[in-house]
Amino acid sequence: MESAILMEWHVQVGDVVKKGQVIGEVETSKGVIEIEVFENGVITELLVEEESDCAVGTPLAIISNESATQEEVIQEKPQKEEAPIEPTPPQSVVQEEQPKPPKVEEPKEVSTIKPSDRIQISPAAKKRVQELGIDIATLAKEDGSPIQLQDIPTTKDNVEKPTKQEQVTSKEKPKDPMRNAIAKAMSLSNREIPHYYLNTTINVTPALKFLEELNAQRDISKRILPATLLIRACVKALQAVPQLNGFWVENEHQISPTINPGVAIALRKKGLITPALLDAGSLSLDETMEQFGDLIKRARGGKLKGSELSQQTITISNLGDLGVDEVYGVIYPPQVAVIGLGRISDAPWVIGDGLTVRKVLKATIAGDHRATDGRTGALFLDKLDKLLQNPKELL
Amino acid sequence: MTQIEIQNIIIEEILNIAPDIEEDEIELNENIQRSLEIDSFDFLNMLVALKERIGVEVPEADYAKVDTVENMSGYFMERL
DSSP: OOEEEEEEESOOTTOEEOTTOEEEEEEETTEEEEEEOSSOEEEEEEOSOTTEEEETTBOOEEEEOSSOSOEEEEOOOOOTTTSOOOSSOOTTOOOBSOOOGGGGOOHHHHTTSOHHHHOOBOHHHHHHHHHHTOOGGGGOOTTOOOBOGGGSOSSHHHHHSOOTTHHHHTSOOOSSHHHHHHHHHHHHHHHHOOEEEEEEEEEOHHHHHHHHHHHHTSOGGGOOOHHHHHHHHHHHHHHHSGGGSEEEETTEEEEOSSOOEEEOEEOGGGOEEOOBOTTGGGOOHHHHHHHHHHHHHHHHHTOEEHHHHHOOSEEEEEOGGGTOSOOOOOOOTTBOEEEEEEEEEEEEEEETTEEEEEEEEEEEEEEETTTOOHHHHHHHHHHHHHHHHSGGGGO | OOHHHHHHHHHHHHHHHOTTSOGGGOOTTSBHHHHHTOOHHHHHHHHHHHHHHHOOOOOGGGGGGGSBHHHHHHHHHHHO
16 A cells, blocks of 8 residues: 545544544545554644545654653554554554655745756656656655656646645556555565465364354344354464464564454455454453454444554454355465365264264465464464364353 | 245345345345355344344254245245
């Protein structure tokens, strides 16, 4: 993701904000995301106007601590494509897509610089500039680096109204931003991550029986879905095998202390999204069902929090509802594993020397071989299997 | 309630749960979940809504009997 549109501020200058409060909304290639604050303080300045398009990583607003005079710039966390995700956000931060304030300079001011003075320009860029009849001074970069061909707008019109959106509008917008974001991440994954794949067939009859008995005593609206029990089992298994829950960043394996599984949610015609079920390790089975339901509703309604779209520590892809037997996942960098769950079906099952029929599920894991070995993946699948044989442990 | 009326209620609830689906995409004899990408979460919500409107609760053990719109309307009809 390279840019986003700040849709709406929920706060004004002077408002007191608390950690976790949603202060605005941005529209990105992944849908509308709520911007959260990570510190308590007072909004002293909003640096971006509503409905402006801005590049990733630039300041959106300034919050000052009530106690200290020190001001802190709010930026939204870097998105996962660009940078490693940290389990906890960097201090005081809601970093988001915004042009840097200097970019807002009036064009007049910029053009007072004489082209001959200090503006360096590549030959190809110079030729294009002359063809278009653009004043080189309007293209001068604030850091003084040479102007390249890619810096020149394709038509003169674009340069006539240099605004703070300049950087972004000169780029062609992808037709389907979500597809584009997935394409980038998956290409990176396939190019750089040496995946290993393991699969195991799990007898889920005991787990389904357990759910059936549990649900029989409940109102239909309080039923626990098998998909939720499976998420809960995966999370518990990850607590036993934490190596798969984390990141590969700068040639180093980082294990995340919190488990935020990105759960694949189909948006039907609008693609698929994998928001995080935040701190799933702290949720009971009922809470997991509640939070998961809420997450699905908000994912389809387009109201997810920024943290839910950026703090995934592992991905769980359950395609069983679509009738798939097995899922061979592609890891979402910088994560180091993806768990795949297929459909639950009747299958022949051997018990002792007899043959019977059981409900079975094929669970797979795709692991990043730089971070872990097949042995780690095997330990995880074994733990998952054991938990599903003793589903009471999952409550 | 006639079976046609029940069928219409089921279709209405499918459209409520998944507003992005067009009515003419719903085939009466196709598996509801797979043909329309209704996941188990949506399907459960749909059964909750249908219980409100029709008064029949579908136990989990009977999910296989309510896989298509036609089977589901027949299932409700028998239990009204």
